[in-house]
Amino acid sequence: xxxxxxxxxxxxxAHRTLQRxxxxxxxxxxxxxxxIDETVDSIxxxxxxxxxxxxxxxxxxxxxxxxxxxxxxxxxxxxxTRAAGPNMSSPVVFCTxxxxxxxxxxxxxxxAVYYPKASADADxxxxxxxxxxxx
Numbered sequence: 580x581x582x583x584x585x586x587x588x589x590x591x592x593a594h595r596t597l598q599r600x601x602x603x604x605x606x607x608x609x610x611x612x613x614x615i616d617e618t619v620d621s622i623x624x625x626x627x628x629x630x631x632x633x634x635x636x637x638x639x640x641x642x643x644x645x646x647x648x649x650x651x652x653x654x655x656x657x658x659x660t661r662a663a664g665p666n667m668s669s670p671v672v673f674c675t676x677x678x679x680x681x682x683x684x685x686x687x688x689x690x691a692v693y694y695p696k697a698s699a700d701a702d703x704x705x706x707x708x709x710x711x712x713x714x
Contacts, residue, residue, distance in 0.1 A: 580610055580611060580612050581609075581610075581611045581612070581713075582611070582612045582613075582614065583606070583611055583612070583613050583614070583634040583635065583712050584613075584614045584616070584631065584632070584633050584634050585602060585613055585614070585615045585616070585633060585634065585635045585636075585637070586615075586616050586617070586618065586624075586627060586628065586631075586633045586635075586636045586637065586638075587599065587602075587615060587616070587617045587618075587637045588617075588618045588621075588624040588627075588628075588636065588637065588638045588639060588653070588656075589617075589619070589637070589638075589639040589674070590619045590620060590639065590641075590642045590643045590644070591639070594639070594674070594696065595617055595619075597699075597701075598637050598674070598704075599615060600701075601701055601704050601705050601708060602615065602637075602708055604705045605705045605706075605708040605709040605712065606712075608705070608709055609709050609712060609713070611712060616631070616633075619642075620642050620643075620644035620647065620650075621642040621644055621649075621650050621651045621652070621653070621656060622644060622647055622649045622650065622651075624638070624642070624653075624656055625649075625651065625656055625659070628656065628660050628664065628665075628666050629664050629665075630665075631665065632665035632666060632669065633666055633669050634669065634670070634712060635669065635670050635671075635672070635708065635711055635712055636660075636666060636669055636670070636671045636672070637671075637672045637674050638653045638656065638657060638671055638672070638673050638674065638691075639653050639674060639675055639676075640652050640653035640654055640673065640675040640676075640677050640682065641653070641675070641676065641677060653673065653675065654673075654682065654685055654686065654689075657671060657673060657686065657689045657691055658685075658689055660689075661689045661690065668690075670691075670692070670711040670712075671689075671690075671691035671692065672691065672692045672694050672707065672708070672711070673686040673691045673692065673693050673694060674694045674695075674696060674699070675693075675694075675695060675696060676695070676696045677695075678695045678698075692707065692711070694707070
């Protein structure tokens with residue numbers, strides 16, 4: 580059984596819970612064990628991504644921490660992650676509620692999968708996670 584380290588970076592509790600459930604099913608389907616870290620703001624997300632290597636990162640774009648010094652949108656975190664650090668080549672699913680074509684192009688430029696929350700399908704997302712984890 581392979582072990583994978585996952586980061587779910589999203590400020591919405593319901594989305595993180597749903598992603599954990601879907602990841603658990605993906606792990607079951609590919610006979611894997613998951614260690615899941617979660618962050619709820621952009622500042623902590625950036626710190627964690629700089630310290631640990633992840634096999635998969637699920638990243639939101641809009642965090643509700645705009646009042647905090649050092650706040651960044653998810654697209655800026657993705658750009659910085661691709662520039663340096665242990666997750667330069669880690670698979671990233673950019674799971675966002677911001678359905679903009681320009682954002683999609685930017686996400687794809689940084690070699691991530693753009694996945695709008697509005698069109699989220701649990702079965703499709705489970706297959707995507709399993710595929711990105713190598714299953």
